[in-house]
Amino acid sequence: MTRAPLSTTTEARKQAYLTFNNVGQVFNTQRGPFEALKEINLEVAQGEFICVIGHSGCGKSTLLNMVSGFLQPSSGSVTLNDVPIDRPGPDRMVVFQNYSLLPWKTVEQNVDLAVKAARPELDAAARAKTVEHHLEMVGLMEARQKRPAQISGGMRQRVAIARALAVRPEVLVLDEPFGALDAITKEELQEELLAIWREHKPTVLMITHDIDEALFLSDRIVMMTNGPSATIGEIMDVPFERPRRFETIQDDPRYGQLRNHALDFLYRRYAHDDD
Numbered sequence: 361m362t363r364a365p366l367s368t369t370t371e372a373r374k375q376a377y378l379t380f381n382n383v384g385q386v387f388n389t390q391r392g393p394f395e396a397l398k399e400i401n402l403e404v405a406q407g408e409f410i411c412v413i414g415h416s417g418c419g420k421s422t423l424l425n426m427v428s429g430f431l432q433p434s435s436g437s438v439t440l441n442d443v444p445i446d447r448p449g450p451d452r453m454v455v456f457q458n459y460s461l462l463p464w465k466t467v468e469q470n471v472d473l474a475v476k477a478a479r480p481e482l483d484a485a486a487r488a489k490t491v492e493h494h495l496e497m498v499g500l501m502e503a504r505q506k507r508p509a510q511i512s513g514g515m516r517q518r519v520a521i522a523r524a525l526a527v528r529p530e531v532l533v534l535d536e537p538f539g540a541l542d543a544i545t546k547e548e549l550q551e552e553l554l555a556i557w558r559e560h561k562p563t564v565l566m567i568t569h570d571i572d573e574a575l576f577l578s579d580r581i582v583m584m585t586n587g588p589s590a591t592i593g594e595i596m597d598v599p600f601e602r603p604r605r606f607e608t609i610q611d612d613p614r615y616g617q618l619r620n621h622a623l624d625f626l627y628r629r630y631a632h633d634d635d
Contacts, residue, residue: 376403378427378531378563383436385422395589396422400436402582402592406530407561411574414584415626420567424533427565428454440531450478452531453524457539461508461519468504471495471523478527494522497559498552514545518552525556532557534566538573547606550576558603571622574598575615576606583625594625 383400386393397419404410412420425431426438429448438445440452453474461470471491475482482490495501498518508516517537524532537553538546550573557564568574574581578598585593596618600609609615 377406377441378404379439381437383433383438386434396587398589399591404563406563409564409578410580410582411566411568411578412582413568413574415586417587418584419587419590424535424567428452428533450527451529452533453527453529454533455520455524455537457536461516463508466505466507467500467519470519471526474523475526490526494526497556498522514541517549521553525560529562532562532564536567571619575618586630
């Protein structure tokens with residue numbers, strides 16, 4: 361496995377916290393076995409922000425489902441702090457592109473329900489304070505009594521992010537959370553996500569098709585080869601210091617180099633006929 365020659369590691373890699381050890385995934389289909397992933401080896405440090413990019417069908421969602429505990433690998437292992445992941449748990453929270461909010465609950469109730477389930481040690485007052493704090497961070501205090509149908513798509517995604525982070529997960533799993541949003545709303549939410557991430561520092565594994573988004577958010581970008589039998593083709597370090605502003609990193613000459621390198625990987629070395 362190679363690294364992009366254009367990037368540099370800004371600090372020594374910390375001890376692995378989330379580990380994929382020679383992971384493979386084979387699905388049984390009507391046409392026979394289908395190998396989705398093979399020989400996935402990846403070590404993620406605690407508090408690291410990882411983005412995974414690749415074409416449709418490269419197994420990105422399969423990787424996230426393994427971390428979430430929704431899927432077990434056919435071979436190899438996925439471990440968190442040296443413990444195999446074999447089921448979903450409150451230490452790993454997922455934010456999907458489609459929000460997954462309870463439509464009959466208010467914004468406040470959607471977040472409170474998750475906190476109550478995941479953090480039973482909190483009394484009502486502490487739970488209310490936690491919910492309020494996270495709603496403030498995503499700018500939703502004025503909408504706290506509204507239901508999902510009464511707010512915009514961007515606001516619904518803010519609720520989903522606040523809900524996920526309010527339970528203080530060890531690992532945050534993001535499955536293209538901003539893919540359906542307009543450019544302005546997406547940029548606002550990216551900055552809010554980083555602000556909350558800096559406060560709690562969960563380990564983040566995020567799928568995105570957006571190279572600019574990956575360069576802005578992540579510490580490293582994992583680039584997948586095409587499926588079937590997809591694997592990690594390359595891992596690119598993102599050298600920009602934190603905290604970041606999108607306009608600032610775009611002015612850095614390394615930004616264009618890294619962006620071009622990722623584009624070359626996706627659209628020349630691993631071009632996809634369907635894209």
